[in-house]
Amino acid sequence: MTTRQARARAALVYGGALLMLVWSAGPFVWQISTSFQLDRALTGPTPSFIPHPFTWAHYTSAFFHRHLQFYLRNSLIVAVFTTLFCLFFGTLAAFALSRLKIRGRFGLLMVILSVSMFPQIAIVGPLYLIASAFNLLDTYRGLIIVYLALGLPLVTWVLFGYFETLPREMDEAGRVDGVSTLGLLWRIILPISLPALVTTGLLAFIAAWNEFLFALAFTSNFQHQTVPVGIANFTDIYYVPWGDISAASTVVTLPLIILVLFFQRHIIQGLTMGGLKE
Structure with missing residues (x-):
């Protein structure tokens, strides 16, 4: 050349x-x-x-007039707990499907994947009735349970694909050393899976942070409404406060950018590395 x-x-x-x-x-x-x-x-x-x-008037209005801080608090609580539960249950499910001898595991994976294919608008009505029957409307618990159901299939699939790339010799060596099944997960698999955990955790966090439809349907007051619903409530009947909406959107987007920049090394490793190679 x-x-x-x-x-x-x-x-x-x-x-x-x-x-x-x-x-x-x-x-x-x-x-x-x-x-x-x-x-x-x-x-x-x-x-x-x-x-x-x-x-700075729009930022002042967003926080002191429209109470953006309450929506940020609600979104942070819901997104953090959703991410933790998704990682906990998703890691256990992915580990069991990948490293244990489970009959029909690929059929189970297809069922898990098919659950995430339903459009949200098709299931919001039935889920609303269930949440109403169990007194979960206008609660953090209701949103966390729904977001867990939406995010768990993705987390399980991503972690399953990552665990599948790890060599089986690690399992055999652990068994020889007397490591139990949970010990194999905790002491061997998880320490080398940090990039995948960070990547899937960020995906679950961003999905919960940005979700709008279920938060709109399941909450009706600022004590539990999340940021997307709160920003949508900025709009009046005859006036759209573009400046306030832009200020609030900037504040909401910055934490996601900071998270991605802070964990960028782990994200790149999680997307490009397949763990140890034989």
Whole structure:
């Protein structure tokens, strides 16, 4: 390959990466800019990317007038407990299906996968009746149970695929050393599966953090409503407060970005590594 061809290839690669970055980050950057602009600038005939004049009014309104902090608290409680329960039960299910001799395990996996294929709008009615019968409406428990049912199939499938790549010789060596079944999971499998656990945990957390339909159907007051429902409630009958919505959306998105950046090394390992190879 000549020097000119190498430069052209590098320019093509970096140009494509820059285009993808602008395409992905552009809406979020515009949202941040919108959150610092006055309402009259947002509804003007010519929008401006640079806020002029610069204002914090929308953030003040989101927290002190619309009580965004309560919705953030609710989303954090629901998402954290959902993630912990999904990882706990999903790890046990994936370990059992991958490392134990279970008859018809692939049939069970197909059943688990098929559960996640139902559209949410088709099951929200029956689940609402069940939640009402068990007094789970307007509670954290109701949302956590529903989100657990929605996130568990994905967590189980991802962890099962990761556990399947781990060599069976580790199990045999553990058995020789007298390690029990749960000891095999706790002392051998989990320590080398941290990237997969972080990746699936983040997926479960983001899904619970962003879920809207069930949170809208199962909650009716700000004491238990999550952030997506809270932001939707910002809209009035005759007025859409785009500045407040942009400010709240920026605050809600930042924790997810921080989590991804903090755990990026584990995420990359979880997506690209298959554990120890024979």
